Amino acid sequence: xxxxxxxxxxxxxxxxxxxxxxxxxxxxxxxxxxxxxxxxxxxxxxxxxxxxxxxxxxxxxxxxxxxxxxxxxxxxxxxxxxxxxxxxxxxxxxxxxxxxxxxxxxxxxxxxxxxxxxxxxxxxxxxxxxxxxxxxxxxxxxxxxxxxxxxxx
Amino acid sequence: xxxxxxxxxxxxxxxxxxxxxxxxxxxxxxxxxxxxxxxxxxxxxxxxxxxxxxxxxxxxxxxxxxxxxxxxxxxxxxxxxxxxxxxxxxxxxxxxxxxxxxxxxxxxxxxxxxxxxxxxxxxxxxxxxxxxxxxxxxxxxxxxxxxxxxxxxxxxxxxxxxxxxxxxxxxxxxxxxxxxxxxxxxxxxxxxxxxxxxxxxxxxxxxxxxxxxxxxxxxxxxxxxxxxxxxxxxxxxxxxxxxxxxxxxxxxxxxxxxxxxxxxxxxxxxxxxxxxxxxxxxxx
Numbered sequence: 526x527x528x529x530x531x532x533x534x535x536x537x538x539x540x541x542x543x544x545x546x547x548x549x550x551x552x553x554x555x556x557x558x559x560x561x562x563x564x565x566x567x568x569x570x571x572x573x574x575x576x577x578x579x580x581x582x583x584x585x586x587x588x589x590x591x592x593x594x595x596x597x598x599x600x601x602x603x604x605x606x607x608x609x610x611x612x613x614x615x616x617x618x619x620x621x622x623x624x625x626x627x628x629x630x631x632x633x634x635x636x637x638x639x640x641x642x643x644x645x646x647x648x649x650x651x652x653x654x655x656x657x658x659x660x661x662x663x664x665x666x667x668x669x670x671x672x673x674x675x676x677x678x
Numbered sequence: 679x680x681x682x683x684x685x686x687x688x689x690x691x692x693x694x695x696x697x698x699x700x701x702x703x704x705x706x707x708x709x710x711x712x713x714x715x716x717x718x719x720x721x722x723x724x725x726x727x728x729x730x731x732x733x734x735x736x737x738x739x740x741x742x743x744x745x746x747x748x749x750x751x752x753x754x755x756x757x758x759x760x761x762x763x764x765x766x767x768x769x770x771x772x773x774x775x776x777x778x779x780x781x782x783x784x785x786x787x788x789x790x791x792x793x794x795x796x797x798x799x800x801x802x803x804x805x806x807x808x809x810x811x812x813x814x815x816x817x818x819x820x821x822x823x824x825x826x827x828x829x830x831x832x833x834x835x836x837x838x839x840x841x842x843x844x845x846x847x848x849x850x851x852x853x854x855x856x857x858x859x860x861x862x863x864x865x866x867x868x869x870x871x872x873x874x875x876x877x878x879x880x881x882x883x884x885x886x887x888x889x890x891x892x893x894x895x896x897x898x899x900x901x902x903x904x905x906x907x908x909x910x911x912x913x914x915x916x917x918x919x920x921x922x923x924x925x926x927x928x929x930x931x932x933x934x935x936x937x938x939x940x941x942x943x944x945x946x947x948x949x950x951x952x953x954x955x956x957x958x959x960x961x962x
Contacts, residue, residue, distance in 0.1 A: 582891075589891040601892040605885050637880040639873075647875035649929045654873040 548662035559631040560619035565662035570670030611677035706738035722952040739896040748960040756906035756958025763838035772822025792843035827934040840957035863945025872929030899950040902959025
């Protein structure tokens with residue numbers, strides 16, 4: 526039984542490995558004029574997965590800081606950042622990707638918002654998270670695909 | 679929200695007028711902390727060195743339910759610890775056969791101490807916290823074993839001794855030999871740490887009053903410590919809280935009792951100068 530699990534997870538790691546090999550590494554993302562034009566993975570993002578990542582406290586936890594009325598079933602939305610309602614009307618896809626990848630480079634070097642696909646981390650990063658980005662490349666694309674659905678106009 | 683017409687108009691206008699003078703929803707509330715008939719000051723003008731105009735106790739950011747637990751010593755769950763410590767105070771321990779009371783008599787003789795800690799300590803040539811001072815009595819004067827920083831007996835005792843200063847304004851030395859430690863603490867306060875890459879100031883200076891998901895951010899003051907946290911189901915030290923905040927931003931925390939946390943404690947205490955000691959506070 527244990528062997529099976531190990532084998533299965535090895536296969537899983539392999540597939541993740543392949544996906545990662547195709548992804549642009551966090552130090553190689555091309556950001557120009559606060560735009561990241563190219564997809565990080567070349568694989569279209571999944572908006573439903575992106576919505577879950579926004580909610581999940583261990584992943585995006587975007588609701589910690591942003592109100593988003595498209596997720597009314599979640600009780601607590603923070604007010605540290607601007608509401609995300611209609612965010613796709615205000616920003617292009619490339620701009621939103623840049624904000625997600627590294628908000629400090631894209632918008633505001635002093636921002637409290639975490640840079641989700643960057644290795645410019647704070648001091649004393651906990652061992653478990655050392656050398657790791659908060660979200661994976663595909664997860665960024667998923668969140669982005671979801672943000673692109675937030676239109677009011 | 680404000681309805682116009684009939685009775686709602688009157689209420690609406692009253693609410694509008696009130697909102698001109700009272701802070702918006704995001705700000706600390708206007709409730710008053712009265713314990714045993716005594717008003718405890720929960721906001722004052724900030725000390726000169728502060729980047730803020732006005733400082734507030736963490737109590738002002740808690741829900742009315744949590745607030746009320748602190749308004750009655752019989753309801754305040756922190757008093758179980760205080761009572762336990764009162765017994766320890768009288769109990770002899772160690773090779774010298776002494777209790778705290780053997781030297782200090784009534785614990786009220788230590789009124790005022792909490793308000794000025796951490797303070798410069800010639801013996802060790804660095805600032806001493808209450809935990810440091812308690813352990814010195816235990817090892818050097820009682821011949822007893824030092825307590826661990828977060829050991830129950832220690833946290834309980836810091837609560838009992840701090841309670842003697844309840845209502846007194848925090849008044850900590852920042853100059854002379856303390857100046858260097860204040861600088862060090864300040865550096866730590868503004869240094870971004872962890873994978874989430876945030877500093878204490880990002881949350882407690884730039885965003886106090888805002889909700890961060892289900893938490894209403896306070897200024898991160900320490901005038902109520904040790905606090906009884908419902909989440910901990912018990913009392914916790916200042917350094918435990920610092921550690922928790924660092925872990926939340928995915929940083930490796932400093933150790934309780936480390937020079938770093940002592941420096942941070944001293945600096946954070948100085949940011950709260952003038953606030954009344956509130957130990958034992960109740961938090962969610």
